[in-house]
Amino acid sequence: MAFLEVKDLRKNFGDTNVLKGVSFEMDKGEVVSVIGSSGNGKTTLLRCLNFLETPDGGSITVDGACIFPVETTDKKKSTNSSTKFGMVFQNFNLFPQYNALTNVTLAMNLREERALKERKVKGTEKKRLLKEAKAKNEEVAKALLTRVGLGDKMANYPCELSGGQQQRVAIARALAMSPDILCFDEPTSALDPELTGEVLKVIKGLIDEDRTIIIVTHEMGFARNVSDKIIFMADGVIEEMGTPEQIFDHPRSEKTKAFLAKTDE
Amino acid sequence: MEFFTVTQSLLEGFAVTCLLFVLTLVLAVPLGLLISFCTMSKVKAVKGTFKVIVWVIRGVPLMLQLFIVYYLPGMLSPTGLNPFGQLDNFLYFELGIDNGGALIATLIAFVINYAAYFSEIFRGGIESISKGQYEAGQVLGMTKGQIFSKVVLMQVIKRIIPPMSNEIITLVKDTALARVIGVIEIIKVADMFASKAIIWPLFYTGAFYLLFVGLLSLLFNFIEKKLSYYKV
Ligand SMILES: Nc1ncnc2c1ncn2[C@@H]1O[C@H](COP(=O)(O)OP(=O)(O)OP(=O)(O)O)[C@@H](O)[C@H]1O
Ligand SMILES: [Mg+2]
Numbered sequence: 001m002a003f004l005e006v007k008d009l010r011k012n013f014g015d016t017n018v019l020k021g022v023s024f025e026m027d028k029g030e031v032v033s034v035i036g037s038s039g040n041g042k043t044t045l046l047r048c049l050n051f052l053e054t055p056d057g058g059s060i061t062v063d064g065a066c067i068f069p070v071e072t073t074d075k076k077k078s079t080n081s082s083t084k085f086g087m088v089f090q091n092f093n094l095f096p097q098y099n100a101l102t103n104v105t106l107a108m109n110l111r112e113e114r115a116l117k118e119r120k121v122k123g124t125e126k127k128r129l130l131k132e133a134k135a136k137n138e139e140v141a142k143a144l145l146t147r148v149g150l151g152d153k154m155a156n157y158p159c160e161l162s163g164g165q166q167q168r169v170a171i172a173r174a175l176a177m178s179p180d181i182l183c184f185d186e187p188t189s190a191l192d193p194e195l196t197g198e199v200l201k202v203i204k205g206l207i208d209e210d211r212t213i214i215i216v217t218h219e220m221g222f223a224r225n226v227s228d229k230i231i232f233m234a235d236g237v238i239e240e241m242g243t244p245e246q247i248f249d250h251p252r253s254e255k256t257k258a259f260l261a262k263t264d265e
Numbered sequence: 266m267e268f269f270t271v272t273q274s275l276l277e278g279f280a281v282t283c284l285l286f287v288l289t290l291v292l293a294v295p296l297g298l299l300i301s302f303c304t305m306s307k308v309k310a311v312k313g314t315f316k317v318i319v320w321v322i323r324g325v326p327l328m329l330q331l332f333i334v335y336y337l338p339g340m341l342s343p344t345g346l347n348p349f350g351q352l353d354n355f356l357y358f359e360l361g362i363d364n365g366g367a368l369i370a371t372l373i374a375f376v377i378n379y380a381a382y383f384s385e386i387f388r389g390g391i392e393s394i395s396k397g398q399y400e401a402g403q404v405l406g407m408t409k410g411q412i413f414s415k416v417v418l419m420q421v422i423k424r425i426i427p428p429m430s431n432e433i434i435t436l437v438k439d440t441a442l443a444r445v446i447g448v449i450e451i452i453k454v455a456d457m458f459a460s461k462a463i464i465w466p467l468f469y470t471g472a473f474y475l476l477f478v479g480l481l482s483l484l485f486n487f488i489e490k491k492l493s494y495y496k497v
Pocket of ligand 1: 013016018036038039040041042043044045
């Protein structure tokens with residue numbers, strides 16, 4: 001059984017069917033790139049995986065556990081399962097009032113608070129455990145920020161960072177929750193061309209670590225170099241799927257050929 | 266009339282002005298937040314009702330609202346007695362507080378009126394925060410409450426400080442309206458001198474307002490500076 005199984009995923013916005021039955025599988029440690037022209041539902045697919053949109057049909061299974069549709073209406077369950085996925089947004093969405101370090105630690109610390117509350121730990125015991133956890137989380141965050149090359153920018157606020165630096169903080173922030181599958185939605189599209197390199201380098205580093213990654217991108221060269229599998233989306237369905245060689249060198253579908261011809265220009 | 270005694274009388278009136286200001290502010294902020302949530306409610310009936318309420322409150326002069334709050338309960342009561350007048354008597358004879366009923370009526374009208382204005386500022390502030398901020402919190406596993414308190418709130422506060430400071434400064438001066446239902450605030454005190462043909466205390470009250478508003482402006486500048494380390 002594959003690590004991630006998406007079956008017949010559907011999503012409508014009113015009358016527009018954006019996803020008309022998307023099915024694919026990926027194994028742990030695989031890198032899947034999603035390509036396709038604008039408005040074909042690539043972002044919507046990632047948003048459904050991350051529960052930012054509720055699919056209208058189909059199923060999502062991670063590591064044998066069905067996370068959509070969930071049988072229980074238990075709200076806590078569905079929020080827990082959503083952290084199986086991590087998401088890096090096109091426009092970073094860092095929290096402007098926190099510095100780089102706190103952007104990374106915030107969600108970790110809040111997760112700790114929720115866990116302690118669930119275990120009904122109270123008073124000084126809670127304070128002590130929280131303090132310990134926070135110290136640990138800070139170390140984790142510092143290591144992550146150093147990894148993305150921002151060891152010297154931890155105290156800086158988002159408005160003091162370049163786009164590329166902000167996106168690298170966002171990557172560290174997503175990694176901090178140790179998601180099983182990390183999703184990138186056009187992580188370099190909002191960046192000046194000279195800044196895309198530093199972000200792609202960081203993503204390449206994650207890929208070399210055998211992380212499971214889904215990346216929506218218009219960077220064809222990058223997709224070709226790093227992906228195990230390419231998904232070409234057109235009109236809300238997967239038009240063609242295969243290895244980079246299959247898709248880029250021997251596309252079978254006319255739509256794929258037309259799209260690649262356009263991006264080659 | 267001696268400068269010193271006038272100052273002393275005006276200060277007494279100004280204490281009432283300040284009391285009205287502080288109590289209105291403290292009560293109208295939470296009420297305004299509540300109203301803003303109602304005007305953003307997903308339940309259409311709640312949203313519609315509160316939008317109409319806000320429209321009415323912002324559409325009618327505050328002075329008229331003072332009259333309505335002060336006189337309407339008496340007109341509707343079967344005894345025909347004004348409850349605020351009775352409250353006045355009660356507070357005066359039992360606790361020695363003068364004009365308590367009118368002060369409470371004023372407070373009710375002011376709190377409702379300012380809560381309506383504040384609610385629109387809060388709504389604007391909350392709605393101006395990009396969807397991406399909520400979504401970032403959500404994919405990081407935060408609960409709705411955590412997203413509001415840890416992610417959104419500080420950004421909203423930063424956004425609403427300029428419009429809030431405007432509104433709060435207006436409130437300082439609106440307190441002067443309370444005299445129409447008999448609250449003895451600073452202008453009323455000066456007016457009592459004027460009725461004895463001593464006009465200058467009326468002009469003198471301006472100094473009190475200016476000083477107070479000046480201090481408030483300094484405070485708001487300070488807060489804005491404190492929050493200038495991030496951009497939203
Ligand atoms: N919240 C929404 N409400 C209505 N329509 C939406 C919504 N979100 C997306 N859509 C529509 O769904 C379609 C697919 O959008 P999506 O953002 O998934 O495309 P995309 O493949 O990511 O495009 P791009 O390459 O431009 O990012 C578009 O036609 C878009 O207008
Ligand atoms: Mg997109």
